[in-house]
Amino acid sequence: MASRTIENYLKQIYLSRPADETQWLTMGKLSAAVGVTPGTATSMVRAISDAHLVEYEPRAGVRLTPAGEQLALHVLRRHRLIELLLVQVLGLDWSEVHEEAEELEHVVSDRLLARIDEILQHPAFDPHGDPIPTAGGVVRSQDCCTLLDCPLGSPTNIARILDQSADFLQYVNQCGLLPGADIRVASRNHQAQTVELLVIKRGENHVVAISFAVAEKFLVQMYDRKK
């Protein structure tokens, strides 16, 4: 059995892997992601590589093997199912559940996880809109664009929030920018680096302005694509 430390490393290697599949994840990025000094990451990765869960190339970086990826996806599945349970059944606020799941993901048994999955009726997405891998380790990916590159004016639907920090999520909640919300991008100002949004909240139209950096944290689905 993989220790909780190894589970955390594998999950971070998966989440932080570069978009380009041919690239390796550097040790600097990994050590920052798991919150450990670079030396520690190097020696842990060596150990995990001895267990054939990652490939490690000194000075190049690290990459999951198929076995390692399966394990990472199982941890991710646990994490996200737990988050959804905490919100939907236990009634925690969605800004709190990430921290909580970070611990619980290492201790729920397969049996308990199966029950959670059943109770939630085999959900596909967690409270932040992140896809929940299947028990077989398959990720169903949505095709989305961010609030930075989606077309102006057309109605869209918020699919996913990429920042899990509690403060940010509370702000998001306040503005009504939750997953599922219907919004439109009114305008973008490249000088001010801001995006103006039209949010429909309880029938009323609200205008919300966010920076380019924040706009990139929202993934939206176009309505015409949905058909």
Add this chain to the structure above:
Amino acid sequence: MASRTIENYLKQIYLSRPADETQWLTMGKLSAAVGVTPGTATSMVRAISDAHLVEYEPRAGVRLTPAGEQLALHVLRRHRLIELLLVQVLGLDWSEVHEEAEELEHVVSDRLLARIDEILQHPAFDPHGDPIPTAGGVVRSQDCCTLLDCPLGSPTNIARILDQSADFLQYVNQCGLLPGADIRVASRNHQAQTVELLVIKRGENHVVAISFAVAEKFLVQMYDRKK
């Protein structure tokens, strides 16, 4: 913060403490309870004693300080509330939840525990009939007798099962000897060391025979006392 190892030791010290309050818990008993060699228990207890959570007297044994007892009771509260949640909300079988709670008890946050307590409506007993300490660390004790010393013939109500092992609990379930069940002790045979019980199950009367050793694992409440 106490590590999960220390939490486990404190809980076991509490659960295994001798009935006579003036007695100390011996290292032999403790090491067996936490599943560790005697030498390991000795050195851990030394460490825990440096943290003023227990008193330790070489060759005499170990005893919780008030601070240690509070901590032990908090762990126990988490354990038992989690067990009840797993049975009542997640629908796990009561024979499975002890193992599960053994891990979960170390990672649920105070906030989550408060939600669980609310959802279950501040329960006083877990699925095995064990009392759930209050958030303030108070144990409400029931006064009970075992199936070995309760009077013959009078109607009683099963209050608590003292053996948490999965196999045994499944057997208990089968016989209908769950907490809450109405039963009577028909007879005791001191030669055969057996107790015969009358169990009322779906209107019908069943007879179940168990040994003295097993009888001691059931705590029952007398009906006349209930008033």
Add this chain to the structure above:
DNA sequence: TAATTAACTTTGCTTGCTCAAAATCAATTG
């Protein structure tokens, strides 16, 4: 090409927890 710099690895050390085996203590037995 040589020097600088940033990223990475190595080394040495610490902490928490564990075991096996040897040593010690205290209670009982002869």
Add this chain to the structure above:
DNA sequence: CAATTGATTTTGAGCAAGCAAAGTTAATTA
């Protein structure tokens, strides 16, 4: 009272994970 025995403690060692600081490497700059 001496010897035996069972429980307990001590000792020596190992493993997993971590940090700090020193040493390497490779890319960039001059």
